[in-house]
Amino acid sequence: MMKKGETLLEKPDVKKAKDIEKKTGVCEVFIMGKSYKVPTGLTIMKAIEYAGYRFIRSCGCRAGFCGACSTVYRIEDEQKLGFDLACQKLVEDKMYLVQLPFVPASKAEYDIDKIEPSESTLITMYPEIARCVSCNTCTKSCPQDIEVMKYIQNAVRGDIAECAEISFDCIQCGLCAMRCPADIKHYHVSQLARRLRGKYIDIRSKNLLQRLKEIEYRKYDKDIEKLMKMKKNDIMKLYSNREIEAEEESDNIGGD
Amino acid sequence: MMKSIKLVEEKRENNMSSPVKPMSMKEREQVLGKYHPDYMKNTKRKLKVGIDTGKLMYNGIVDLLEAKPVLDPKDVDISKIDYDLDLLIIGGGGAGTVAALFAYESGVPKDKILIITKLRHGDANSMMAQGGIQAADRPEDNPALHYLDIYGGGHFTNNPDLARALALDAPGIIHWHEELGVMYDRQKDGEFQELSGGGTCRNRMHSAKDYTGMELLRNIRDKSRNLEIPVLEFCPVVELLMDDKNQVVGGVAFNLETYEYYVIRAKATILATGGSGRLHLSNYPTTNHYGATGDGLIMAYHTGANLLDLDTIQIHPTGDAYPEPLVGILSTEKIRGLGAIPLNNKGDPFVFPLEPRDVESAMFIQECKKGRGIITPTGMPGVWLDSPMINIIHGKGTIEEKLAGEVRKFKRFGIDMTKHPILVYPTLHYQNGGVEINEHCETKIPGLFAAGEITGGVHGKNRLMGNSLLDYNVFGRRAGIYAANYIKKVKIGKLTLTHLDKYNKMLEKANIKIEKTAPIILPEYRGEMAISRSLDIF
Numbered sequence: 001m002m003k004k005g006e007t008l009l010e011k012p013d014v015k016k017a018k019d020i021e022k023k024t025g026v027c028e029v030f031i032m033g034k035s036y037k038v039p040t041g042l043t044i045m046k047a048i049e050y051a052g053y054r055f056i057r058s059c060g061c062r063a064g065f066c067g068a069c070s071t072v073y074r075i076e077d078e079q080k081l082g083f084d085l086a087c088q089k090l091v092e093d094k095m096y097l098v099q100l101p102f103v104p105a106s107k108a109e110y111d112i113d114k115i116e117p118s119e120s121t122l123i124t125m126y127p128e129i130a131r132c133v134s135c136n137t138c139t140k141s142c143p144q145d146i147e148v149m150k151y152i153q154n155a156v157r158g159d160i161a162e163c164a165e166i167s168f169d170c171i172q173c174g175l176c177a178m179r180c181p182a183d184i185k186h187y188h189v190s191q192l193a194r195r196l197r198g199k200y201i202d203i204r205s206k207n208l209l210q211r212l213k214e215i216e217y218r219k220y221d222k223d224i225e226k227l228m229k230m231k232k233n234d235i236m237k238l239y240s241n242r243e244i245e246a247e248e249e250s251d252n253i254g255g256d
Numbered sequence: 257m258m259k260s261i262k263l264v265e266e267k268r269e270n271n272m273s274s275p276v277k278p279m280s281m282k283e284r285e286q287v288l289g290k291y292h293p294d295y296m297k298n299t300k301r302k303l304k305v306g307i308d309t310g311k312l313m314y315n316g317i318v319d320l321l322e323a324k325p326v327l328d329p330k331d332v333d334i335s336k337i338d339y340d341l342d343l344l345i346i347g348g349g350g351a352g353t354v355a356a357l358f359a360y361e362s363g364v365p366k367d368k369i370l371i372i373t374k375l376r377h378g379d380a381n382s383m384m385a386q387g388g389i390q391a392a393d394r395p396e397d398n399p400a401l402h403y404l405d406i407y408g409g410g411h412f413t414n415n416p417d418l419a420r421a422l423a424l425d426a427p428g429i430i431h432w433h434e435e436l437g438v439m440y441d442r443q444k445d446g447e448f449q450e451l452s453g454g455g456t457c458r459n460r461m462h463s464a465k466d467y468t469g470m471e472l473l474r475n476i477r478d479k480s481r482n483l484e485i486p487v488l489e490f491c492p493v494v495e496l497l498m499d500d501k502n503q504v505v506g507g508v509a510f511n512l513e514t515y516e517y518y519v520i521r522a523k524a525t526i527l528a529t530g531g532s533g534r535l536h537l538s539n540y541p542t543t544n545h546y547g548a549t550g551d552g553l554i555m556a557y558h559t560g561a562n563l564l565d566l567d568t569i570q571i572h573p574t575g576d577a578y579p580e581p582l583v584g585i586l587s588t589e590k591i592r593g594l595g596a597i598p599l600n601n602k603g604d605p606f607v608f609p610l611e612p613r614d615v616e617s618a619m620f621i622q623e624c625k626k627g628r629g630i631i632t633p634t635g636m637p638g639v640w641l642d643s644p645m646i647n648i649i650h651g652k653g654t655i656e657e658k659l660a661g662e663v664r665k666f667k668r669f670g671i672d673m674t675k676h677p678i679l680v681y682p683t684l685h686y687q688n689g690g691v692e693i694n695e696h697c698e699t700k701i702p703g704l705f706a707a708g709e710i711t712g713g714v715h716g717k718n719r720l721m722g723n724s725l726l727d728y729n730v731f732g733r734r735a736g737i738y739a740a741n742y743i744k745k746v747k748i749g750k751l752t753l754t755h756l757d758k759y760n761k762m763l764e765k766a767n768i769k770i771e772k773t774a775p776i777i778l779p780e781y782r783g784e785m786a787i788s789r790s791l792d793i794f
Contacts, residue, residue: 012784023633038783041634043581052786054778056490056512060379061545063585064665065470068379088668090581109482112437145664164439168465169661172474191478195437198475203446204434211393211427220424223400227407228416239408245396245459246452 027093030076044071044086044097057101062087067173070100070143083141083175103174105185110192117200119158126189129156131182138176138186144169148176148186155189163190164197257578257679260630263603264640264677271597271605272645278608284615291618291625293538294568294717304766306557306759313566316537320554320774324760327495329753331517332508334497337751338518341368342743344506346493346552347528348373349380350469350725351708353476354732355526355739356485362740366485370520372509374492374777375547378477381531381709382728384545385469386588386661387453388461389729390722391426394450397458399423406723409455410688410716413565417695418714418731422723425730430462432729436475440464453721454589454613461722466588466661469725491518492547492777495756496525496555496704499749504559504704508753512777523746524739526697527552527706528732531687534779537569540684541584551775552710556691558759561699564712565689570719573616575683577638579669584683587662589613589721591641591678594658595649599640599677600628606639614718617682630679638679647674686724688715697735703746705739707731 024039029047036051045059060068069086076094086099108125115121123129129152138148151166167190176186214220227235279287293299300312305322313321342364345352348371356371371377392402402423407414430448433440441449441463452459464471480487493507497519506522529552533544542548557563574591576582592598592609598616600606600623607619623629624637631637646655655674656663666673689712697705708728715723763770780787 012788014784014788017784020634041580046581046781049781050783050786052782052790054780054782055546056778059546060375061384063384063543063545065384065467066379066545068376088581088665090669107481109484111482112479113435168439168471169467171470191474194439194471195475195478197437198439199435199437202439202442205393205442205447207395207447208393208427208431208434210395212431215399215424215427220399223398224403224420224423227400227403228420232412235404235407236412239404239412242401242404242457244452244457246456 027091029091030094030096032098033096038091040091042091044073044089044091045069047091048086048097058086058099064088065171067171070173070175071097072100073097083143085143085173088143100174100178103178105174105177105188107185107188108192112195112199117160117196121196122155122158122160122163122189122193125192126185128182128184129189132156132184133182135181137179137181138184141175141179143173143175144171146170151190152184152186155193160193160196161201163193167194257630257632260601260603260640261676264599264642267603268642268645271599271603271642272648275597276605276608279611279615284611287618287622288614291621292614293571294614299538300567304768305762307560308557308563311563313563314537314569316535317532317550317553317566319772320535320550320776321557322763322768323772323774324763324770325495325558325756326773326775327508327753327756329756332519332753334508334519334751334753336519337521339370339520341370341506341520341522342524343369343739344520344522344525345369345371345528346507346525347380347530347708347710348375348377348487348489349528349530349708350382350473350476350728351732351735352526352528353377353473353480354729355528355707355736356480357476357483358733358736359740360483360485362737364740364743366483369485371480371485371487372491372493372520373487373489374512374551376489377487378473379545379547380473381544381548382473382725383470384543385725386466386586387590388451388463388468388722389430389472389725390453390456390460390720391430391462391726392423392458392460393427393430393448394458394460397460399426401457402426402460405456405720406715409720410718412716414716415713418693421695421734422714422726422730425733426726429726429729429733433472433475436479438464438471438475454610455720456722466659472725492551493520493555494551494775494777495753496559497521498559498752498755500752501749503702503746503749505748505751507555521748521751523703523743523748525704526735526739527556527691527704527710528708528735529710531709533684537684540571540682541575542684543572543575543584543586544684547778549776549779550687551777552706553690554775556699556704556706559701559704559755561701561704562692563690564692565717566712568688568717569684570613570686570688571617571682572685573613573620573682574641574680576678577636577681578632578679579671580632580634580636582665582669583636585665586683586685587641587678587680588659591643591646591659591662594646594654596641596643596645598680599642601630602628603640620680620682624681632679636681638681640677641680642677643673644675644677686719688712688717688719693731695734696738697731698738703742705735707735
């Protein structure tokens with residue numbers, strides 16, 4: 001068995017850690033039942049790491065996009081369960097915590113090029129959505145505040161576009177599917193709805209098709225080759241003199 | 257902090273009417289030289305080992321290249337092969353999944369492809385990208401202009417063949433996405449809503465609300481799942497496998513949960529391991545996902561592949577600085593685009609809001625270093641971004657509609673960005689350079705291909721916004737196609753890990769004091785109190 005021992009971990013700054021605890025105060029959390037004291041103001045994820053756990057599962061983007069850190073929690077003496085993402089939710093005193101390391105949800109298999117976006121497509125692929133009892137547990141479990149039950153009802157009715165619209169912010173964490181008494185796999189259903197809408201329902205771009213033809217006929221090859229062969233000074237000049245469309249409109253800025 | 261916010265509110269009207277002017281080229285160079293880590297002297301050093309000896313790279317990366325390989329060849333029996341493949345794809349993010357799809361379409365049988373990843377399929381920086389993907393598909397735009405933007409944005413240091421591929425392949429990629437069912441933002445007539453980004457001369461950023469990266473990758477991943485392309489999760493590859501003909505022929509993977517190793521033999525290997533933000537170069541917080549530790553750089557370097565442009569990092573000026581749980585997380589450039597102005601602790605503006613990212617970052621760093629920034633209770637510095645200005649300029653409800661993801665993020669922590677300014681500070685965002693490839697995604701070593709953030713040469717020394725999502729699609733596709741081609745002719749020799757023995761000898765010869773092992777696989781975030789009491793006995 002391999003030892004990790006060759007790496008010299010930097011000496012932990014225990015004094016700094018103790019100072020922070022004094023400054024922020026300390027609360028008690030129960031990680032899968034075991035009590036730990038952690039500084040207040042940490043997310044569940046950072047609190048679990050503070051206590052000494054190193055994540056393999058249940059940790060992904062650490063920013064609320066990927067659904068890896070779905071957490072079920074309960075405050076001591078309360079009966080109600082809470083659901084949220086460990087990377088976004090702050091710890092509270094006397095919080096009992098557990099995480100979902102994996103979601104065993106079944107998924108339909110399809111070739112998007114071969115299925116038709118009819119009113120019955122979703123219910124044919126996922127017949128269990130007909131068994132929805134409108135309990136709204138899915139909506140209550142969603143960490144993204146999505147109206148999950150509403151989009152399932154839309155799916156049952158065959159309104160693909162609306163199902164796609166409502167479900168858009170879904171990060172596929174799986175909490176809805178694990179709680180559903182009808183065993184619906186909400187996030188797989190809505191993924192299909194969004195693909196159907198993007199491919200078949202939304203109107204396509206004509207400009208794009210035109211540009212693809214132009215590229216196929218090598219319309220821009222010569223221009224780019226010219227740029228590639230330019231002397232550095234010449235291309236630098238060309239670059240700094242180019243007209244910037246956005247300077248005419250200051251509203252349209254975006255992007256990272 | 258509340259005192260400072262009061263000053264911001266008092267001076268808001270005045271600030272909106274007297275904006276700061278953009279800086280001159282000379283002023284830009286001055287502030288970059290003093291405050292941007294790329295230009296500072298103590299952030300980098302010359303590499304002392306391997307094929308790129310003498311090249312200047314960031315300290316954190318040199319530390320890992322001058323470290324002992326974590327795998328000891330004596331511990332593995334490579335005569336027993338666990339997976340015998342045509343194509344091994346290392347990394348389950350955008351580039352890896354796209355490569356798998358195109359390799360399959362190019363004729364590689366499904367059961368001979370394996371996507372292997374250290375976390376889950378889809379856990380990658382690709383999933384987190386927000387703003388958009390560039391492609392020159394409007395009549396007012398064309399790929400030659402896109403090429404010019406890419407090349408100039410990269411400070412004219414990009415590999416021109418790669419920049420050309422990026423610009424010319426882009427419209428085809430958008431079309432492929434349409435066929436997959438991606439829900440791009442569109443106008444009523446079906447044409448894409450296209451915005452501008454920093455450094456672009458035409459508006460060509462395609463987006464899917466606040467979640468462009470997520471919308472793309474979950475679609476691409478769905479196709480991969482429908483095809484049932486094999487995926488092995490929580491099994492990082494820790495070293496590449498070579499043969500006696502100096503080809504790369506697969507890798508040795510490590511199951512993080514059972515501690516077993518797997519010997520994977522493959523006719524071709526595509527490295528798609530993504531970025532390295534979690535190395536926290538120069539102690540910056542990062543926008544990157546948990547697994548972004550640059551493993552691919554180390555593994556490729558051990559085989560003798562070249563690395564480019566690792567003397568630059570891309571820091572994004574507006575990473576969150578408060579509250580503590582959000583430190584390092586991206587707050588989109590769109591906030592400034594819509595009118596929010598950066599302010600110091602006295603509520604005064606000090607920089608034109610839309611300088612290029614490296615200049616903007618340097619100005620924020622300067623303001624804080626000169627004591628005019630705000631310090632949070634946990635000691636994090638930052639400057640204000642006066643977000644409430646947006647609703648005043650564009651009308652009530654603008655922030656809620658156009659920045660819905662940001663509003664949600666801050667709301668979770670009790671901050672209303674429509675009423676209070678947000679605190680920001682530069683954060684480590686993207687690895688501009690990496691493993692050198694040509695336009696067929698081939699590295700110097702036969703059998704080793706690479707695509708995505710792990711590669712160098714596409715963006716030169718500075719990536720433009722909207723080109724990273726494009727990068728993984730364009731080069732993931734090329735890697736899949738050209739690897740499939742290569743597979744038809746390759747003959748694998750006798751498997752070996754002697755390149756690791758050679759590397760260890762090189763480290764000895766260079767008299768390097770070994771302090772680490774590499775790759776690190778995952779960052780160490782356990783609490784210091786817990787680490788100080790840990791034992792290695794079980």
